[in-house]
Amino acid sequence: MKSAPTAQDVAALANVSQSAVSRSFTPGASVSEKTRSKVLLAAKELGYRPNAIARSLSTNQSRIIALVMSYLENQFYPLVIENLSQELQKQGYHVLLFIGQTNNFDADSILMDILQYQVDGIIMASATLSPNLAQSCAASGVPVVLFNRVSSISQSSLVSTSSVTSDNYTGGILIAKVLAERGYKKIGFISGLENSSTSIQREDGLKDGLKQYGLDVQFRSVGQYDFNQAKVATRELFSSKDHPDAIFVANDHMAIATMDVIREELHLRIPEDVGVIGFDNIPQANWQSYQLTTISQDVDKMVRATVDVLIKQIHHEIQPEHIVIPSNFIERNTLRKPTEISA
Structure with missing residues (x-):
């Protein structure tokens, strides 16, 4: 032979x-x-x-990046996977994808699976970072970047952990400004996961922004970033005669579910009877049947920043960084237009 x-x-x-x-x-x-x-x-x-395997043994680099995220029902994250994979491939890296089955996925359960592949770095999107995972990665010399999340873990545990997020807090403030200036008074909020930094920051921004106009969040329910739970949360907000005249839903995926309930079950008009605004600007938000007004996360900039900071940490060029990318208001058809506000 x-x-x-x-x-x-x-x-x-x-x-x-x-x-x-x-x-x-x-x-x-x-x-x-x-x-x-x-x-x-x-x-x-x-x-x-x-032989890539042999090369990794000789160089002590696998050129593999572990991408860890929860299930992909939210259409924001398939876009993230595609863009991250393409950007990493441009830099000569390949993606090893780990997907959890729930929105509140704990990556500790697959920690050993991740590290046994001798990955050069880890990107975590919509997954929980525990002290155990942070410390294990630091001990192994594997840098971690949190995508669209920040961690509540003390900085002493985050020796090698960076983060890249949208400006969720300012996005919440902007939503409050738009709602108040367009005459909405009875504001509702449907949160994502209660322990999610994205949902917490967006809600904090909304509350602080409304205070400037003498308003507050009068109605609140929890959607858990889940389509069906968002429907349940919407029904809760309209379970009495007193209900919101506008709802900020913590992401577009849930906002579409909210719109379905308002139109198909409650037989109310959007935006004439109820205004709805989301967050993310997923492709479905621009579908003709929804035309959802929302806050856009700049996926391209977030991905480039994530890959840049991760590779620099792999090469020990920088210390961990925490990068915030500006978000933008996208006007469509689910809120009153300024010209429609009565005097």
Whole structure:
């Protein structure tokens, strides 16, 4: 049986060193285009394919990033997976995806699975970071970046943990301003998970913003970032004759469920009877049947910042950073327009 060609065979045919062969197949490595072309041509002629596993053993880098997140019912996160995967591939890394089955997924349950792959870094989106996980990753020298979350764990436990989020608090303040200036008085809020930093910050911004107008949140229910639970939460807000004239729903995924209940079960009009505003700006928010007014999270900027800070930490170029990306108001058709406010 003919043995597989080796890097030494490629080096001999291309008349270069073995290290030049290795650099030619290593993304971002320093090698001239002339040398790379000679190596790739020789490799093609010999039928050589580099062994990524062997390379990771010699360099002590797997070039694998673990991406940990909860289930993908919320359409914001499939966009995140796609963009993160593409951005990491540009940098020569590959994604190993771990998906939990609940919105409140605890990554500790798969900690050993993650670390046994010798990943170079971890990105956690919509998953819980515990002190145990933070300390284990720090001890292993594996940097962690929280995507769209911040942790309540003390900084002493977050030796290697960074975070990238939207400006959720300011987004909440902006929503309060829009609702107040458009004449809404009886404001309702449907939260996500009660321990989620995104939901907490958005609600805090809403409350603080409303105070500036002498208003407060009069109606509140919990949607848990779940479509069906958001329907239950909406029914709770309208269970008595006194109900909201506007609802801020902590994300678009739940806001669509809220709109379905208001229109199909309660037979109320949006925005004439009830205003609705969400957060995320998922593609479905722009569907003709919804046209949801919302706050947009800039996924592209968030992803680029996440990959940048993670790779810099892998190479020990920076200390952990906590980056906040501005969010933007997207006007559609689920709130009164300023011109529709009666004098």
